[in-house]
Amino acid sequence: MKQWMMGAGLLVSITAAAQQAQTNREGSQYQFTTIKQNDAYDVQSQDRTSTCWSFSGLSFFESELLRNGKGKDLNLSEMFVVRKVYPLKAANYVRMHGKNNFDEGGGFPDDxxxxxxxxxVPQEAYxxxxxxxxxxxEMVSLLKSMTLPLADAKTLTPSWNKALEGVLDAYLGAAPEQFSYKGKSYTPQSFAKELGLNADDYVIISSFSHHPFYSQFVLEVPDNWNWEKVYNVPLADFTSIAEQAVQxxxxxxxxxxxxxxGFSHKDGLAIVPEKESADMFTKPTSEKAITQEMRQLAFDNFETQDDHGMHITGLVKDQQGNKYFVVKNSWGKxxxxxxxxxxxxxxxxYKTTCFMVNKKAIPAAIAKKMGL
Incomplete structure (x- = not known):
């Protein structure tokens, strides 16, 4: 689908246009200066789905390809990932007799x-x-109505898997086992291998004090249906890894x-003001100093939840020297x-549950403490 594709060279103008839009917004006093901007493809929309985890994860993979000089004009298929994950989620849900999450949501471990x-696979293949x-x-309603009684059943036959696949094929289509791209034939595995994408190159990092630092733990959020582990580091290392990686x-x-x-996608800002005010999205304001204890409390009392997956592509500062990550969202333009x-x-x-990054981007001293 051509409308979702663009060359990496256009990104700088998109970022500049975004900054100009915020600066020129009527009544806004924000002035942003780019510190670092990394390559990414065009903003897409997850539309009326809860598949942000696939859109953000694959946008991240696309930027990895661009960073390595590969994948020019490539749009990876988010729905291929969604299609492949649903049967795995369903099998887990049934095995756990319904005592697990089975819904549209997911996380970077799924990618x-x-x-x-x-x-x-590329978007044009699926x-x-x-x-x-x-x-x-509608599809999710049918899938849930199928799996709920199965989770309560005392015995099962293998036929339910075929029925579930049939629903997925009817709504999403059968995932390709082979396809052509730019005149060459691939399987999904051979395509990923030719791109040079290796899942072992990436780690997911979090920062919570209810588990030991510099160890791995299962992040306790509902969408972590497969109980995947993340690396746990102190908050200072957590923010340092992220900022240095982007830099x-x-x-x-x-x-x-x-x-x-303090989050307003419409206004293009996510902040933690010391005092909420009517003009906090139109001029820079003082923000709270976040501690490990504040972050932990917000997670423990459910103020911080695993709401949304996005893609951080750059770093800017405002006229007061405050730094902001540039975030590519999947809610359209x-x-x-x-x-x-x-x-x-x-x-x-304050509000990050976790992030995924290339292991090579982690400072050596911190990576050593993490056992990488």
């Missing part, structure tokens, strides 16, 4: 799982039967809570920043 087990927009509501040309797949009053927004460092420190 890595599909890359490792099945490979990837678009998930997209019409005008993606809308999986050194890497991007981050970012999972965070977006329910705060209908905001003041063309689908991007700016997340302040305090917001990142």
């Amino acid at each position: 890595l799982l599909v890359l490792r087990r099945y490979g990837l 678009d998930g039967n997209r019409k005008d927009v993606y809308n999986h509501g 050194n040309g890497y991007t981050l797949a970012w999972a965070a809570d977006v329910s705060e009053k 209908s905001n003041y920043c063309g689908g991007y927004f700016y997340a302040s460092m305090p917001y990142f420190a």
Whole structure:
């Protein structure tokens, strides 16, 4: 689908346009200066689905390819990943007798799982039967109505797997086992291998004090249906890894809570103001100093939840020297920043549940403590 493709060389102008849109917004006093901007493709829309984890994860993989000089004009298929994950989620849900999550949501471990087990495909090889927009509501209702009684059953036959696959094929289409791309034939596995994408190159990092630092733990959020482990580091290392990675040309797949009053996608800002005010989205304001204890408390009392997956591509500063990550969202382009927004460092420190990054982007001293 050509409308979702663009060359990497156009990104700088998109970022500049986003900054200009925020600066020129009526009444806005924000002035942003680019510190670092890394390559990414155009903003897309997850439409009426909860598949942000696939859109952000694959946008991250696309930037990895661009960083390595590969994947020019490549749009990876988010729905291929979604299609491959559903049967795995269903099998887990049934095995756990319904005591596990089975829904549209997911996480970055799902992107890595599909890359490792099945490979990837371009959008033109599999678009998930997209019409005008993606809308999986009816499909998910059917899948849930099928799996719920199975989870309560005392015995099962293998036929239920075929029935589930039939529903997925009817709504999303059968995932390709072989396809042609730019005149060459591939399987999903051979395509990922030729691109040079290796799931073992990436790690997921978090920072919570209810588990030992510099160890791995299962992140306790509902969408972590496969109980995948993340690396746990202190908050200072957590933010340092993220900022240094972006400064050194890497991007981050970012999972965070977006329910705060300081989050406004429309205004293109995510901040943690010391005092909420009517003008906090139109001029720079003082923000809270985030501590490990504040971050932990917000997670423990459910103020911080695993709401949304996004893609951090760059770093800017405002006229007061405050730094913000440049975030590519998957809600289309209908905001003041063309689908991007700016997340302040305090917001990142406070509201991030985890992020995925290339292991090579982690400073050596911290990587050693993590056992990498």
